[in-house]
Amino acid sequence: MTKDNIQRFIASLLTIALLTTVFSIQNVKAEENNPHLNINAEAALLLEKNTGKIIYQQNIDAVLGIASMTKMMSEYLILEAISEGKLSLDDQYNVNEYVWTISHDRSLSNVMLRRDGTYNVQELYEAMAIYSANGATIALAEMVAGTETEFVKMMNEKAEELGLKDYKFVNSTGLNNADLYGMHPDGTGADEENVMSARATAMLAYHLLKDFPEILDTASIPKKIFREGTDDEIHMSNWNWMLPGLISEYEGVDGLKTGFTDFAGYNFTGTIEKDGMRFISVVMNAKNADGQPQDTARFAETRKLFDYGFANYSLQEIYPSNYQIDNESNLKVVKGKEKSVEVETSEPLQVLVKRGEEENFEPLYVFDEEIVSEENEITAPFEEETTVGHMTVNYTGEEENLGFLFEGQGEQAELVTKEGVEKANWFVLSMRAVGGFFGDLWSTAVGAIKGLF
Incomplete structure (x- = not known):
């Protein structure tokens, strides 16, 4: 066998060994991520x-x-x-x-x-x-x-x-x-x-x-x-x-x-x-x-x-208590002394996380429809730490989601108001109503004038 042939032979062996190693690693990873355990x-x-x-x-x-x-x-x-x-x-x-x-x-x-x-x-x-x-x-x-x-x-x-x-x-x-x-x-x-x-x-x-x-x-x-x-x-x-x-x-x-x-x-x-x-x-x-x-x-x-x-x-705490989702944690208050109130979680949110999936979750608010309207409004009066719904997570990864044992079940943390808000008195509510009336009237007039031009 010539020197060139020997070199080519050795190179072929090295290539086969390398490919075998790569495929073995891939197979191990596939087995690790494969939920089909062949349970007999x-x-x-x-x-x-x-x-x-x-x-x-x-x-x-x-x-x-x-x-x-x-x-x-x-x-x-x-x-x-x-x-x-x-x-x-x-x-x-x-x-x-x-x-x-x-x-x-x-x-x-x-x-x-x-x-x-x-x-x-x-x-x-x-x-x-x-x-x-x-x-x-x-x-x-x-x-x-x-x-x-x-x-x-x-x-x-x-x-x-x-x-x-x-x-x-x-x-x-x-x-x-x-x-x-x-x-x-x-x-x-x-x-x-x-x-x-x-x-x-x-x-x-x-x-x-x-x-x-x-x-x-x-x-x-x-x-x-x-x-x-x-x-x-x-x-x-x-x-x-x-x-x-x-x-x-x-x-x-x-x-x-x-x-x-x-x-x-x-x-x-x-x-x-x-x-x-x-x-x-x-x-x-x-x-x-x-x-x-x-x-x-x-x-x-x-x-x-x-x-x-x-x-x-593993069961991981991925969001702490008092957590707030940016730009989604403010509710309008109807008939209250204050016009808005912030909400936050009252407890940590624990999630069952598969290895390597820690970043594939995003928080999601689920408001109680009997307390918070579709317009994200809550009516006064209510106390501090009034429960308004819960925060859960949305899975964004690619693993098959097998769901939960019971319908409606899922990882969640209670969502509460940071403060209580008293109901505004009749005079304040009347003034708001008057202000709202003239505000609407002014908006209508401005709209009409704009329509002339």
């Missing part, structure tokens, strides 16, 4: 709770089986009954034939309850929330509503009240009705099972965490002994294996609910708080890398979602 599940969703912002979604409106994730609605109604004083943690339950039969089915998740036994709400609730005990869940449903049939009616009514769509509850546990020995709730089919979409499931989890944050006190317990120190003690290990000390542990995870039936597959609604953010995730009918149902797959896919969220997003 029929449906998946990730959102940040404080803002309601959805940052990943996959088939989230498909109506699918939810299995024991159903118990989040049961927990909501039970905690609501406790908060309203209709149920106490010390209230006692006497086991009936239905609950005894279900609780002794070893093929289901259960703590076995004695037919002649008496159990309080506290221990039944812990068995449900930690161990997904089905007999205990039915017992609590009966304590709240009298019968599981009535409790199921409450479940569907509460779902409507919370604004959920794409749901159907047929029992309190999430089991297939066929597993209830013919004792399934009246008005439901013998083979029916509870269903929801991933979006509706996330909404339910959001409301549960917002309205009853104490849910995490129990949901975060990795292990506990039911009726410790008695002949009936049962070692309960939480089915949420992402909790501390369990096999799929992930730092910061403190809830929320798993579920599995043959119909629904392996499901998990997770939540985690870290770095000032709380994520809610939903994974439905999760599969392993080979496309097969597997109990740990729901946690592996949830891990992908959490890793993506924490690696790419």
Whole structure:
């Protein structure tokens, strides 16, 4: 090989190496910016709770089986009954034939309850929330509503009240009705099972965490002994294996609910708080890398979602309190001693920001139409720090905006008046009216004279 050929050969190798490096860097960047995580599940969703912002979604409106994730609605109604004083943690339950039969089915998740036994709400609730005990869940449903049939009616009514769509509850546990020995709730089919979409499931989890944050006190317990120190003690290990000390542990995870039936597959609604953010995730009918149902797959896919969220997003204060948009912060005052008033934010505005997107937001005022007119006028009298609307942001970047969990939800800070303005007295208002009349008359005359020339 000649010297020239050797040089050309080496140059070719260097060129290939350089191009390979460039393409590799581009591929890494593409992966970093790619929200399609190839989640091995029929449906998946990730959102940040404080803002309601959805940052990943996959088939989230498909109506699918939810299995024991159903118990989040049961927990909501039970905690609501406790908060309203209709149920106490010390209230006692006497086991009936239905609950005894279900609780002794070893093929289901259960703590076995004695037919002649008496159990309080506290221990039944812990068995449900930690161990997904089905007999205990039915017992609590009966304590709240009298019968599981009535409790199921409450479940569907509460779902409507919370604004959920794409749901159907047929029992309190999430089991297939066929597993209830013919004792399934009246008005439901013998083979029916509870269903929801991933979006509706996330909404339910959001409301549960917002309205009853104490849910995490129990949901975060990795292990506990039911009726410790008695002949009936049962070692309960939480089915949420992402909790501390369990096999799929992930730092910061403190809830929320798993579920599995043959119909629904392996499901998990997770939540985690870290770095000032709380994520809610939903994974439905999760599969392993080979496309097969597997109990740990729901946690592996949830891990992908959490890793993506924490690696790419942060909750940032991009506008401080007392912030004003230039040339837009002055309102005209009608019938006031002062003719104008300034407005400002009463609190900082926090925004969920994707890495590298910090500059792609602009502030936007949204005035309350009942207080501020289309002409940006407010009528006196009003006090200092009267709320007149809110400030939000308009995203100006190129990333796909997946929106928020609830319609009308979004990052916002309250917008208030800097001062109060008293109503002007009748004399001042009369003089303004007279001045306005002659001002209009003069303008009309001037206009007429101009028209002559």
